[in-house]
Each structure stands twice: as structure tokens, then as C-alpha cells.
Amino acid sequence: MTRxxxxxxxxxxxxxxxxxxxxxxxxxxxxxxxxxxxGLKMIETSGNTVLSSIEGLGDLSHASAVFSRDxxxxxxxxxxxxxxxVDMLQGKIAKRIxxxxxxxxxxxxxxxxxxxxxxxEPGGVRIFDADTLExxxxxxxxxxxxKLSKVVGLVDxxxxxxxxxxxDAGEIRIADMSDLANPKVRKFENIGKQPYDALITxxxxxxxxxxxxxxxxxxxxxxxxxxxxxxxxxxxxRNDEKMPVYKMPHLxxxxxxxxxxxxxxxxxxxxxxxxxxxxxxxxxxxxxxxPVFVMARPDGRxxxxxxxxxxxxxxxxxxxxxxERITTLHPGKGVLHMEFEPRGEEVWVSVRDDDxxxxxxxxxxxxxxTMPARKPSGIFLTHRAHKIGL
Amino acid sequence: MLASALALSTFAIAQAEPNPERQQExxxxxxxDCGSCHGLTLKGGLGPPLLPTTLHDKPAEYLxxxxxYGRPGTPMPPWGPFVSDAEAMWLAKLLKEGVQ
Numbered sequence: 200m201t202r203x204x205x206x207x208x209x210x211x212x213x214x215x216x217x218x219x220x221x222x223x224x225x226x227x228x229x230x231x232x233x234x235x236x237x238g239l240k241m242i243e244t245s246g247n248t249v250l251s252s253i254e255g256l257g258d259l260s261h262a263s264a265v266f267s268r269d270x271x272x273x274x275x276x277x278x279x280x281x282x283x284x285v286d287m288l289q290g291k292i293a294k295r296i297x298x299x300x301x302x303x304x305x306x307x308x309x310x311x312x313x314x315x316x317x318x319x320e321p322g323g324v325r326i327f328d329a330d331t332l333e334x335x336x337x338x339x340x341x342x343x344x345x346k347l348s349k350v351v352g353l354v355d356x357x358x359x360x361x362x363x364x365x366x367d368a369g370e371i372r373i374a375d376m377s378d379l380a381n382p383k384v385r386k387f388e389n390i391g392k393q394p395y396d397a398l399i400t401x402x403x404x405x406x407x408x409x410x411x412x413x414x415x416x417x418x419x420x421x422x423x424x425x426x427x428x429x430x431x432x433x434x435x436x437r438n439d440e441k442m443p444v445y446k447m448p449h450l451x452x453x454x455x456x457x458x459x460x461x462x463x464x465x466x467x468x469x470x471x472x473x474x475x476x477x478x479x480x481x482x483x484x485x486x487x488x489x490p491v492f493v494m495a496r497p498d499g500r501x502x503x504x505x506x507x508x509x510x511x512x513x514x515x516x517x518x519x520x521x522x523e524r525i526t527t528l529h530p531g532k533g534v535l536h537m538e539f540e541p542r543g544e545e546v547w548v549s550v551r552d553d554d555x556x557x558x559x560x561x562x563x564x565x566x567x568x569t570m571p572a573r574k575p576s577g578i579f580l581t582h583r584a585h586k587i588g589l
Numbered sequence: 590m591l592a593s594a595l596a597l598s599t600f601a602i603a604q605a606e607p608n609p610e611r612q613q614e615x616x617x618x619x620x621x622d623c624g625s626c627h628g629l630t631l632k633g634g635l636g637p638p639l640l641p642t643t644l645h646d647k648p649a650e651y652l653x654x655x656x657x658y659g660r661p662g663t664p665m666p667p668w669g670p671f672v673s674d675a676e677a678m679w680l681a682k683l684l685k686e687g688v689q
Contacts, residue, residue: 261634301633349635411664444666
């Protein structure tokens with residue numbers, strides 16, 4: 200106590216010194232990516248307001264964010280390889296490095312000490328100290344005779360591991376970072392053609408990669424990795440002709456509702472329903488475009504679905520009990536992302552072409568607020584800090 | 590006779606520039622919808638970079654055909670339902686010159 204008090208006092212003094220008249224917590228904060236301008240909007244979900252803008256983050260197309268365990272800092276992964284650490288309390292960039300030519304996503308380790316970034320060019324995963332952003336390890340995505348693969352679907356897993364997929368090589372890899380000086384990488388080959396994204400179930404047990412080059416998904420049981428990778432939903436599109444895909448679906452927000460999981464089908468106007476007890480197909484939802492994000496409200500009772508070009512002007516909402524469509528919303532052109540507030544009573548929606556953030560009440564399905572934002576894309580709320588895989 | 594009339598008319602279409610309003614739409618499409626695979630600054634992502642330096646030795650006709658018909662077996666989808674031949678040609682030239 201005697202040691203802690205001076206530090207606390209110093210902290211409080213420090214905060215007042217930079218102009219924070221009152222102390223503030225970060226549990227209701229979030230960030231919105233403004234992709235065209237390389238900026239962020241700091242948002243707050245108690246009063247639903249925009250608090251500030253942060254500039255200077257480079258190319259933010261396809262950018263995503265994870266949070267430190269104290270929800271004080273966000274790590275933003277930009278397309279240009281930039282890794283930016285943002286101070287949520289001060290509303291400014293704490294540190295920024297450009298770690299590679301072309302990155303696609305990132306994750307934070309179970310213990311919160313490591314930030315991993317997956318790269319397209321040169322392919323591989325780079326690992327940084329979450330505090331200093333100094334490089335800690337490099338995991339090249341080499342395969343065959345020295346070829347390099349793009350890396351996708353990077354997530355954190357229990358045991359201070361990172362799991363990721365190799366687009367070109369058709370592999371899943373597990374990197375065990377429990378001994379920092381000596382990372383151990385385990386490879387699973389021939390998991391299927393062109394894994395494009397992946398997710399980990401909320402309990403951290405199953406890692407599932409979606410395949411672009413063939414039907415089905417590749418499933419790895421992280422409790423029993425020796426059993427290897429198996430294919431699920433192997434022929435969900437066997438007899439129909441695939442349509443061209445104008446935007447790759449995302450699996451990160453994969454919806455689990457009870458023992459059903461809802462996954463976007465690739466190249467089809469369908470959402471696949473999977474029984475999460477045995478991973479067999481349990482049905483499909485017919486929807487009006489190719490799904491991009493299929494997100495469950497935190498209580499699992501609704502799934503919200505947005506779509507690829509040219510149907511990216513709408514959101515369909517389904518009841519997970521009856522599997523009926525409850526409504527189709529028309530927020531505007533370029534609906535890119537949806538993020539539920541932690542307990543799901545409201546959802547934030549980014550509408551790129553209309554330069555708007557919109558908030559909907561998930562009970563009444565009515566829009567409750569709109570706010571301006573410049574070409575908004577991803578929305579990330581701090582409660583992600585405490586979720587495996589987010 | 591018919592063939593040359595046809596050839597003439599495709600030539601005429603290929604030459605017609607999209608009007609300014611449509612050009613603006615096509616630029617939006619390029620940055621945002623193509624950008625989701627090729628990067629917002631077209632420096633590459635899942636798809637290759639689309640920069641003057643990487644495209645200079647590829648004929649505009651070839652790039653325009655890629656845009657219109659896609660590349661089967663790869664994620665590059667056909668944009669034919671959304672852009673005409675002339676518009677694909679305009680996009681291909683824009684890419685070769687550099688978008689900024």
C-alpha cells in the first residue's frame with residue numbers, strides 16, 4: 200500500500216496536468232476506423248457520443264484493433280504494416296511503428312504482454328512487446344521450397360498461443376509463446392485450399408478456418424491437436440454454381456447462439472447454420488446477398504448480417520430461435536461493420552458512403568442516433584479486451 | 590460490312606470517356622470496393638498491387654479484360670455486370686497512370 204499510494208497520486212496528478220478534470224474509466228469507450236483519412240474516432244457508449252478524433256495512422260483499409268487487458272490502450276493494425284498504440288484516456292497516439300510492407304490483422308496474447316501482427320507482404324507473423332512495441336519474435340510463413348505465404352485468421356488462444364492460417368500454403372499453425380526465447384511452431388498441412396479467414400470459439404477450444412478455394416471449413420480442436428485438422432460442412436455448395444465473390448467474408452465475429460453457430464457461406468446468398476456439438480450442418484438462412492459479417496447479439500438471440508457489394512446497403516436481422524427474418528434495415532450505402540454494446544441493447548453500424556455512424560436499439564430495431572464520421576469502417580469497443588480471440 | 594460496323598461501334602464505345610459524375614463513382618469503386626482486396630492505396634493485399642510501376646508493361650486492354658471478366662480460379666471477380674467495356678478501359682488507364 201505504502202508503495203502504491205505515491206504512484207497513484209502521481210498518476211492522478213499526471214492526469215489532471217494534461218487537462219482531465221475528472222477521472223474516467225475506459226469500459227464504455229471504443230474506436231471507429233476512418234479508413235480513407237487514416238484517422239480514428241474515439242466513441243463512448245453510455246451517452247452515445249463521439250469524444251474526439253485521432254489522426255496520422257496511415258492506410259487503414261481493412262484495419263482492426265485489439266485492447267490491452269486494462270482497456271487503457273488500443274493496438275491498431277493498418278494495411279500499410281503500421282502498428283499503432285493508442286492511449287484511450289488521453290485520446291492520442293502513444294507509439295507507432297511500421298513493421299512490414301503489408302499487414303492484415305493482429306491479436307494480443309492471453310497474458311497481455313505480446314501483440315502479434317499477421318502480414319501479407321512479406322508473409323509471416325511478427326510479435327511485439329505490448330508495452331514498448333519492440334520486436335520480440337519473427338515467425339516466417341515459409342513453405343515448400345522457401346516460398347512465402349500470406350497469413351490470415353490470426354487469433355490468440357489459451358496457453359499464450361497464437362493460431363493462424365497460410366492462404367497460399369493451405370496450412371494452420373500454432374505458435375506457442377510461453378517460452379519467449381524459444382517459440383514453438385506446430386504446423387498442420389493440407390488443411391484445404393486458400394483459407395481466407397478464421398475464428399476461435401469463445402471458449403478458446405476450436406479454431407476454424409473458412410476456405411475460399413474449396414467448400415467447407417477446416418476445424419482444429421486445440422484441446423486435442425494430435426487429432427489433426429478435420430473438414431466440416433465439406434459439401435455445402437456441391438450442386439450449385441458459385442457466384443463471384445466481391446468481398447471476402449469475415450469470420451471474426453462469428454455468431455454462436457446456443458448450440459448453433461452461424462457462418463457466412465462463400466459466394467452464395469446464404470448463412471450456414473452449424474450444430475456446434477458435432478459440427479454438422481443444421482440448416483441455412485436464405486439471405487439477399489453474400490454475407491460479410493454474421494454477428495450474434497451478445498445474448499445470442501439475434502444475428503445481424505451485412506453484405507458484400509452490390510448489396511452492401513442493408514442489414515438483415517434473424518431470430519435464432521425461430522430462424523425467421525425479423526427485419527431488413529436500410530442504413531445506407533456501404534454498410535461495413537456492426538459492433539454490439541457489451542450487453543447487446545444497442546448496436547453501432549458504420550455506413551461508409553454516407554459518412555455516418557448509426558446506432559440501433561436491438562429490441563425496437565429502430566435507429567436511435569446518427570453521427571458523422573469520415574468513411575467509417577471497423578468499430579471496436581473496449582470490452583473486447585476480455586474476450587478470447589478478439 | 591457488318592463486322593466493320595461492329596468494330597467501329599466498339600471502337601467508338603471504347604473511346605467514349607465516362608462522364609464526370611460516373612468517373613467520380615468509378616473512383617469510389619476503385620478505392621473502396623477494389624481496395625478491399627488491393628488495398629485502399631492500391632499497394633496490394635489479397636490481390637496484387639495496382640500501381641503504375643507494377644502495371645506499366647501490361648497492356649490496358651489486358652487489364653480491362655481482367656476487370657470485366659475476372660480471373661477464374663483466383664479471387665479476382667468479374668466486374669462486367671457493373672462496369673462497361675469503356676469504363677473498364679478508363680479504369681485500366683487510370684491504374685496505369687496512377688490514381689492520385
